[in-house]
Amino acid sequence: MTVLSDVRQAAFQPANTADIADALMAASGLRVDGERRRGRGASMNPTGRFERLERESVDDGWNNLEDLAPFRTETQVERPKTVISRNDSPDLPFDRSVNPYRGCEHGCIYCYARPTHSYMGLSAGLDFEAKLFAKPDAPKLLARELSKPGYKPRTLAIGTNTDPYQPIEKEWRIMRQLLEVLMEANHPVAIITKSALVLRDIDILAPMAEKGLAKVSLSVTTLDRKLARTMEPRAATPTKRLEAIRGLREAGIPTSVLVSPLIPALNDHELERILDAAQAAGATEASYILLRLPLEVSPLFRDWLLQHYPDRYRHVMSLVRSMRDGKDYDADFSRRMKGTGPYAWQINRRFEMATKRLGLGRRSMQLRDDLFVPPHGNGVQLSLL
Incomplete structure (x- = not known):
């Protein structure tokens, strides 16, 4: 009873009224006209945090808003020297990943990867959704790195930063080429996506899965089409x-559901329904992540919330901060995924009870790494032996 009482108290604790006023003032003058950003998640395009000068759009009366060009998707080529990114984060189930694209056209307003666009001198707002980078050399670089002497295979995660099956993949097909390299090398791969385009590559994933080399996780945030369209404007429908x-399951590919992000007072009430629907569709594993609002994501999300759900703004942000030690975000490895406090405990308990009832595991399947054969050719230096 004490825990439930604490949960209710945290749930109805109002956010500071000044916080709403500050958010409104910060957004004024920064929002881009709705017609120019139709179909996008963010409503602002603030200057990147590493830029020396800050830009602000001002109507000087000389031109009409109709004269400004709408935000259209532009794709530039990025030529990195390496393609495998490594991490030692204790709260991640993988130590290496590949991202075939930078930026993501899905436009999910909550995306924690938005701040990475600042490293390119671009905005985490509309630029992140409209100014994309493709890495066509990624398959060749991957083959080269897998062939290095002493390379030890471990599960390679794809889709951890931006979605490898976002719309531009239909044209560039970089993700498919990466899978072809991994299939040839018998290298384990775990994919995270919210796109149905993954079905295109069943002809590669199914044979890999049969060897214990592939699994896929579908991110399902909500079953409400209206909320999904608003929050994830260019992603696949629920x-x-x-x-x-x-x-994927009918093709014999191990598939899990990632309920992420869970946003208090917005979609967290759907947790059990999403798990039920995913299990009925064939998912065998499940996981969840609480809303994360690092750096530029916080003002972008708060502005979106004020526009689309102004009546819930104070309630949502109060709950978010109750799970983040009074802040919008806590980057501590032990807390950033699940949060702390009574409301976070309640969500975790609900998840545990639902997955136990449905027989859903929790990242239990381990992929094989003993079948690995280094790739050869395609610019890879061959052994002299």
Whole structure:
């Protein structure tokens, strides 16, 4: 009873009224006209945090807003020297990943990867969704790195930063080429996506899965089409994602559901329904992550919340801060994924009870790494032996 009482107290604790006023003032003059950003998640395009000068759009009366060009998706080529990123984060189940694209056209307003666009001198707002970078050399670089002497295979995660199956993949097909390299090398791969385009590559993933080399996780944030369209404007609909889970499982590919992010007072009430639907579609594993608002993501999300759910703004942000030690975000490895406090405890307990009832594991399947054969050719230096 004490815990439930604490949960209710945290749930109805109002956010500071000045916080709303500050958010409104910060957004005024920064919002881009709705017609120019139609179909996008963010409503602002603030200057990147590493820039020396800050830009602010001001209507000087000389031109009409209609004269400004709308935000269209532009893709530039990025030529990195290496493609495998490594991490030693204790709260991640992988130590290496590959990202075929930088930026993401899905436009999810909550995306924790938005701040990475600042490293390119661009905005975490609309630039992140409209000014994308493709890495066409990624498959060749991957083959080269897998062939280095002493390379030890471990599960390679793809989709941990931006979605490898975002719309531009239809044209660039970089993700498919990466999978072809991994299939040739018998290298284990774990994919995270919210796109039904993953079904296109069943012909590669199914044979790999049969050897214990591949699994896929579909991110399902909500079953509400209206909320999904507003929050994730260019991602697949919830129905399409569940169909993707079903299609992958019918092909024999281990599939899990990632309920992420859980946003208090917005979609967290759907937790059990999402797990039920995913399990019925064929998912065998499940996990969840609480809303994360690092750096530029916080003002972008708060502005979005004020526009679309102004009546819930104080309630949502109060709960977020109750799970983040009074802040919008806590980057501590032990707390950033699940949060702390009574409301976070309640969500975790609900998840545990639902997954136990449905027989959903929790990242239990381990992929094989004993079948690995270094790739050869395609610019890879061959052994002299």
